[in-house]
Amino acid sequence: MNQERPSLVSLLIKLMKLRVIVLLQITAICAILVHDSLARYELIDIERTWFDTIWTSFITLIGGTLSAGGSNAINMWYDRDIDTKMRRTQHRPLPMGHLQPKTVLLFGVFISIAGSSLFFLLHWKAAFWSFFSVGFYVFIYTMWLKRRTPQNIVIGGAAGATPPLIGWAGAAADSINSMNPLDLGSPIPWMLFALIFFWTPPHFWALALYRSGEYAKANVPMMNEVKGAKRTVTESKFYCGGLFLLGSVPCFWPESGLPLLWAFVAGGLTIWYAQSVWQIDVNEPLDANGRMPKAAKSFFRSLAYLGAMFFSLVVISFIPPTWLGIFGPLA
Numbered sequence: 001m002n003q004e005r006p007s008l009v010s011l012l013i014k015l016m017k018l019r020v021i022v023l024l025q026i027t028a029i030c031a032i033l034v035h036d037s038l039a040r041y042e043l044i045d046i047e048r049t050w051f052d053t054i055w056t057s058f059i060t061l062i063g064g065t066l067s068a069g070g071s072n073a074i075n076m077w078y079d080r081d082i083d084t085k086m087r088r089t090q091h092r093p094l095p096m097g098h099l100q101p102k103t104v105l106l107f108g109v110f111i112s113i114a115g116s117s118l119f120f121l122l123h124w125k126a127a128f129w130s131f132f133s134v135g136f137y138v139f140i141y142t143m144w145l146k147r148r149t150p151q152n153i154v155i156g157g158a159a160g161a162t163p164p165l166i167g168w169a170g171a172a173a174d175s176i177n178s179m180n181p182l183d184l185g186s187p188i189p190w191m192l193f194a195l196i197f198f199w200t201p202p203h204f205w206a207l208a209l210y211r212s213g214e215y216a217k218a219n220v221p222m223m224n225e226v227k228g229a230k231r232t233v234t235e236s237k238f239y240c241g242g243l244f245l246l247g248s249v250p251c252f253w254p255e256s257g258l259p260l261l262w263a264f265v266a267g268g269l270t271i272w273y274a275q276s277v278w279q280i281d282v283n284e285p286l287d288a289n290g291r292m293p294k295a296a297k298s299f300f301r302s303l304a305y306l307g308a309m310f311f312s313l314v315v316i317s318f319i320p321p322t323w324l325g326i327f328g329p330l331a
Contacts, residue, residue, distance in 0.1 A: 070112025
């Protein structure tokens with residue numbers, strides 16, 4: 001019996017990989033909420049109303065979804081030859097023959113440019129980082145790094161780490177007058193950028209370990225396929241150490257306005273996540289599908305960890321500084 005062809009709308013949604021985009025957009029919205037909360041407590045020198053917050057979040061949500069979705073579509077267009085070789089990707093629209101490559105490419109280019117351009121409604125720096133993210137993901141990661149080096153996901157992770165920069169730049173539009181795109185008026189967005197950047201390798205390598213062998217079939221030099229599972233787990237532990245140090249931002253940058261409470265919460269959550277990385281046993285028996293169960297556990301915990309980190313930061317930023325006492329801002 002022939003399988004019914006999916007609708008065009010459902011195919012386009014699959015190209016955009018909306019389930020992946022959700023977590024990226026959460027990090028951008030959280031950056032906006034943290035910025036505006038600190039502004040209301042006068043820890044950032046800018047006035048922000050709730051209408052400002054809602055408007056910035058709306059543009060960020062639409063623009064970010066389109067730009068990231070377009071990037072994913074272009075990625076599927078370029079990787080259509082290797083997607084047929086991996087179980088995880090062989091049911092995508094192009095391997096299934098549901099769409100023509102030219103259609104996918106035009107769709108991806110159009111919505112990625114349209115989405116990034118929307119950010120000009122907020123600030124040119126928000127648009128700059130959106131275009132940077134699209135370009136880096138498509139040209140640097142997809143076309144250059146992915147098939148050439150086991151450090152592909154490490155360097156390429158910079159593309160997925162930009163949403164907090166975009167959200168913060170949009171929220172801080174009235175206070176960042178410098179022409180330097182790196183100057184966002186605060187170290188906080190760069191701390192959030194670093195958080196995602198350090199989180200990406202152990203997150204993605206856990207998935208690669210869990211699905212060991214699939215990337216090798218597609219000739220993609222993932223770390224575990226090239227350097228081995230033991231080396232991959234060891235490097236993942238180093239990135240967990242970097243994540244733990246990021247929780248000390250209130251101590252290193254007291255002028256950021258982040259309360260000391262964040263250091264304790266971030267440290268506790270990172271220890272909870274790092275525990276799953278330390279528990280990965282490269283010698284454990286594989287499951288019925290030839291996969292590594294503890295690597296799967298670490299992968300799914302990494303998703304919960306990133307969401308918990310951003311959500312906790314938002315909650316802490318909403319607590320009045322006078323309530324925090326010695327756990328409040330150090331500046």
